[in-house]
Amino acid sequence: MWSEIRLGGKGMMPIKTKTDKYNHMISAFQCDFTLARDGVIKLTDLQKNLDIKDERFIRDIKLLEELEFKLRRGIAEIHEEIKE
Helix, strand or coil: CCEEEEECCCCCCCCEECHHHHHHHHHHHHHHHHHHHCCCCCHHHHHHHHHCCCHHHHHHHHHHHHHHHHHHHCCEEEEECCCC
16 A cells, blocks of 8 residues: 655646655554554653754654645545545
8 A cells, every 4th residue: 555645736737746755654643653653752852852952853844734735625635546
């Protein structure tokens, strides 16, 4: 099974696959929140990344904001292969 994020949406062409652009950011946040859920780290540990202005963490937040905006506006779509 695969998923992809496609930019274009609602009749706009061409459609470009942009999965790699967002994949690291999504994986990083998934890992952070899983560790927090499992009690390995605390959410306050994530706040420390903001306090020290961790460039990678801030870049990932900006990418998340970009992806959310594009999904909400219909500029990007997430597609998933359906196994029959």
